[in-house]
Amino acid sequence: MRTYLITGANRGIGLAITEQLLARGDKVVATARQPAEAQALAKLAASASGRLVVVELDVASPASIATLPAQLAKADITALDVLINNAGMIGPKRQSTLDMDFDGFAETLAVNTLAPLRVAQVALPLLKAAKGSKILTITSRMGSLSHMTSDRIAYRTSKAAVNKVMQGLSTDLAPEGIVVAVAHPGWVKTDMGGQAAAIEPAESARGLIAVVDGMTSGDVCTFYDYSGQIIPW
Template identity: 55%
Template sequence: MKTYVITGIGRGIGCELARQFLLRGERVVGTVRDDASVPEELHNAKTQGRFSTLIFDVRDQASIEAAVRQLDEPVDVLISNAGVIGPKQQSTLDMDFKGFLDTLDINTLGPLRVAQAFLPFLRRAKNAKIVTVSSRMGSLSYAKSDRIAYRASKAAVNKVMQGLATDLHADGIIAVSVHPGWVQTDMGGSEADIRVQESAAGLVKLIDGLTLEDTGEFFDWTGARIPF
């Protein structure tokens, strides 16, 4: 049994990843901003003793540090899933700058804050992995400009993860970014390509197969490499 820490398990991909790992017998530590956000189906898993929650906001360094003090076990996989789509007004010609900054704070700085806080626990595991849920929309090979705050935040977190992979290579800790696909969630909408169950299953398979040779790369949910 391995221990998976997953941020943003209140809904969507985070919730489904937690559910799938629990179903196969893993231990899951899920994070949310408040305990009321934990889905009932995951609450029920607590009776098996393999599910617990930590309460923090990825924008709040102090709350993250307070939460990790409750943990005392190796962490095999850290999945930074918590994120936002950003403000309504996010065009290069008409920008909500405060909203842009908040998007960067959550989507880019949040995963780095979390990675640094959990690093002592990752170092206690063998072949630990850090996985950040990014988006193909952040790839610099695409010139599209819609939702530019979101795109920029994901491009930035990809670079942060690449740098983290470089700095942790000697420790044997893998760090990658992943694109979950266009998923039928609150963020992706009902017209999206794939169901959340498909995306999560693909990500689980990808995460299972990651080796140190993959560190610093950007993958989609099928396991295909994506250009930065």
């Protein structure tokens, strides 16, 4: 049994990953901004035989992220095998290079780029306590610099930036035996992806779990999609 920490696990892809990990016997620390309202997680916890721990975390708040180690200690979590940075946002309604909501742009960067690094840093002692631990950050193909597309530019920029951050983190954590990667989850039927999207959360989750399972210490940071294919940076 491995222990996973998943941010934004109360719905969508994060919830689907949580469900599938619990089904195969793993332990999950699932974060939500408002755990009391995370009814799907509460239902899972009731049948998870103690293998699901739900903690409060608002990735937009550095102060909230700073409380994570104390919450994990209170839950008697002494090591983490895998961190999945899943929480994210699409960004403001106005995010064109010609008409930008700059406050919304800054919030998008804070949530999609800075928060995954903040969470990784506070979780690092527990990741070091496990052998062969892994960090997977959910990114997007929209952040690939090979795509000359300008819609949703705040979102695209935040994902391109987090890709670079995770490359750097991978280099710095390699001596610790911790492997880091990023993955595009596909166009998924979630609140963010919309109901016109191509795939269900369960399909994306299966692929992302397979990506995590295939990550091996010593790997260089790689940009995957949920099917395991490599995406150009």
